[in-house]
Amino acid sequence: MENKIKILIVEDEMIIGAKISMQLSELGYEVTGIIPRGEEAILHILENKLDIVLLDIHLKGKMDGIETATQLQNQAEVSIIYLTANADEATFNRAKLTKPAGFIAKPFKQLDLQRAIELAVSRMGVKEMNANDEAMDNLEQPTILSDRIFIRHKEKMVKIMLADILFIEADRNYSHIFTKDKEYVLAITLKSIEEKLPMQSFMRVHRSYLINLIHIDEVIEGYIVINVINKKSIPLGAGMREQLLKRIQSL
Numbered sequence: 624m625e626n627k628i629k630i631l632i633v634e635d636e637m638i639i640g641a642k643i644s645m646q647l648s649e650l651g652y653e654v655t656g657i658i659p660r661g662e663e664a665i666l667h668i669l670e671n672k673l674d675i676v677l678l679d680i681h682l683k684g685k686m687d688g689i690e691t692a693t694q695l696q697n698q699a700e701v702s703i704i705y706l707t708a709n710a711d712e713a714t715f716n717r718a719k720l721t722k723p724a725g726f727i728a729k730p731f732k733q734l735d736l737q738r739a740i741e742l743a744v745s746r747m748g749v750k751e752m753n754a755n756d757e758a759m760d761n762l763e764q765p766t767i768l769s770d771r772i773f774i775r776h777k778e779k780m781v782k783i784m785l786a787d788i789l790f791i792e793a794d795r796n797y798s799h800i801f802t803k804d805k806e807y808v809l810a811i812t813l814k815s816i817e818e819k820l821p822m823q824s825f826m827r828v829h830r831s832y833l834i835n836l837i838h839i840d841e842v843i844e845g846y847i848v849i850n851v852i853n854k855k856s857i858p859l860g861a862g863m864r865e866q867l868l869k870r871i872q873s874l
Contacts, residue, residue: 626782627653628773631667632874633678633691634706638731643677643706646733650757651779652740660684661691668699668819674782675743678728680707680718689714692721702743714775718849737779744780774800779849783807785824789838789849790857792847793831801855826870829860836870 630652634640640657647654650780655671658664661682668676676695679686692703707714718726724743727735730766744766766773772783783802792799800807809816817825817833827833828847832873835855842864848853859867 626771626784627651628675628740628782629653629655629671629673629676629781630677630740631655631664631671631673633659633661633664633676633682633688637681637685643736646736650733650737650740651781661686661688661694664691665694668701672798672851675702675704675724675740677704677706680705681847687722689717692718692723696721697721703745704739706745741775741780753761764811764814765819765824767816769821772800774809775809781807785835786837788825788832788835789855790835791833805851826867828863828867832857836874839871842867842871 627756631656632640632643632647634657635644637659640659644654644657652787655673656667658667659682659685664676664678676692678692678729678790679726682688682691685832686694688853692705695703701795703721703726704727705723706727707718708729724746725739727739745764746766755861765787767785769786772782772785772788773780775781783800787802789801789803791813792801796810796812798809798811798813798816800809813827815833817827820833824837825833825835834847835848836852839847840850840854844864846859847857847867851856
């Protein structure tokens with residue numbers, strides 16, 4: 624199942640917040656709220672599992688955006704993109720200390736917003752990126768975290784929960800990811816994906832197939848049946864049956 628990337632907007636100018644929300648919706652992302660104060664944003668994030676926060680640096684109230692980001696980093700795993708109209712050097716240096724995923728200068732275009740989000744997604748799961756060029760080089764590669772994978776699909780970034788992946792099929796230098804409802808094509812080899820996925824859940828059962836063990840319906844001599852509507856049969860490599868059964872028993 625494809626899950627939209629969830630984004631919170633923390634902006635005290637509600638007209639600006641509404642415009643950003645509309646742009647994000649047009650790009651295919653899910654906006655969980657528009658919140659004007661840092662204190663309220665922290666509560667919202669603790670109660671909702673989010674991916675990205677668009678955070679205005681110059682918030683009104685007890686906490687500005689940088690103080691909000693500092694507290695968030697101690698309480699939740701979420702990527703922060705700062706929004707700012709005018710940031711002096713001292714403020715910018717304070718903001719850098721929080722290691723945000725990016726900055727967007729107001730006023731900005733929808734394309735600026737899209738690129739900033741894609742850069743943030745590309746950095747998820749990576750502690751440090753040396754430069755924006757390095758991040759841009761990785762935009763076409765999937766970003767795999769402990770429970771989800773972010774990929775580019777139809778000109779936007781989408782999130783797929785690892786538990787929803789049925790199997791992955793090799794196609795030369797490409798890989799096809801199959802969920803119950805959709806198929807995604809990635810410009811990456813099956814071997815590269817295999818090296819990044821948690822092997823307690825996934826297993827290479829054939830040179831062309833990597834399967835999610837929890838979705839196996841039947842193991843028959845020579846092939847596996849994955850639990851899908853049309854009963855997809857996947858070939859089982861020679862000598863793999865015994866190893867596969869042991870893996871299933873250990874789940």
